[in-house]
Amino acid sequence: MIQLYNVSKIYANGVKALNDINLHIRKGEFVFLVGPSGAGKSTLTKLICREELPSRGQVMINGRNVVRMKNREVPYLRRKIGMVFQDFRLIPGKTVFENVAFALEITGASTKEIKRVVPTVLRMVGLEKKADMLPAHLSGGEQQRTAVARAIVNNPVLILADEPTGNLDPETSWELMKLFLDINRRGTTILMATHAWDIVDAMKKRVVAMSHGLIVRDEESGGYGYES
Numbered sequence: 001m002i003q004l005y006n007v008s009k010i011y012a013n014g015v016k017a018l019n020d021i022n023l024h025i026r027k028g029e030f031v032f033l034v035g036p037s038g039a040g041k042s043t044l045t046k047l048i049c050r051e052e053l054p055s056r057g058q059v060m061i062n063g064r065n066v067v068r069m070k071n072r073e074v075p076y077l078r079r080k081i082g083m084v085f086q087d088f089r090l091i092p093g094k095t096v097f098e099n100v101a102f103a104l105e106i107t108g109a110s111t112k113e114i115k116r117v118v119p120t121v122l123r124m125v126g127l128e129k130k131a132d133m134l135p136a137h138l139s140g141g142e143q144q145r146t147a148v149a150r151a152i153v154n155n156p157v158l159i160l161a162d163e164p165t166g167n168l169d170p171e172t173s174w175e176l177m178k179l180f181l182d183i184n185r186r187g188t189t190i191l192m193a194t195h196a197w198d199i200v201d202a203m204k205k206r207v208v209a210m211s212h213g214l215i216v217r218d219e220e221s222g223g224y225g226y227e228s
């Protein structure tokens with residue numbers, strides 16, 4: 001599903017963010033990406049969705065070489081990847097329903113399909129009663145569940161989550177993690193960068209630990225491994 005071969009990333013300012021990384025993630029896996037600030041976690045996720053290109057090496061997603069992909073093919077790749085960020089990134093002027101619908105609209109979905117699919121996804125994340133609310137009127141947890149609904153509405157094969165519980169209290173974070181587990185059980189691969197050591201320790205999933213642009217540990221049923 002995801003294969004990185006000898007991937008290095010040097011930014012234009014000379015910072016070496018990734019140093020000869022090799023990583024394989026199979027379909028249906030749930031993988032935590034951990035490591036101190038600046039270790040290269042976000043850079044790695046950006047290479048997977050082709051927000052950045054590697055300076056060296058190959059990035060394969062679903063058998064496709066992302067590096068050789070033409071610009072016009074990138075939207076098709078992004079459609080297969082649902083993204084969730086720490087700061088939610090919802091459109092403030094759109095309601096919960098409209099935020100989720102927007103992700104479908106840009107793929108050319110019909111109004112009929114939108115009316116069928118969006119309520120189903122909102123039910124799945126427990127937001128069916130908040131469909132007409134604006135993001136500013138929601139709690140952080142509800143905003144993040146809206147973002148998750150938007151991420152899954154196109155049936156992605158992969159969810160990339162960058163510190164998704166970073167702005168949530170512990171209880172809300174756990175509710176969100178249950179939602180991610182539920183999505184993962186339905187077959188979606190999840191790669192989640194996080195500093196939430198308690199969640200990583202409790203969930204006993206695969207843990208890929210990074211430090212200074214290197215993968216320093218890759219463990220099935222792993223733990224966070226150090227104080228954040």
Ligand SMILES: Nc1ncnc2c1ncn2[C@@H]1O[C@H](COP(=O)(O)OP(=O)(O)OP(=O)(O)O)[C@@H](O)[C@H]1O
Pocket residue numbers: 011012013015016017035036037038039040041042043044
């Ligand atoms: N666009 C950029 N231009 C230049 N340097 C960058 C850029 N993005 C990241 N870096 C640098 O690359 C290194 C890795 O950053 P990255 O954001 O991947 O780390 P991270 O592990 O995700 O950190 P955090 O946990 O704080 O999000 C850091 O030294 C960072 O300053």
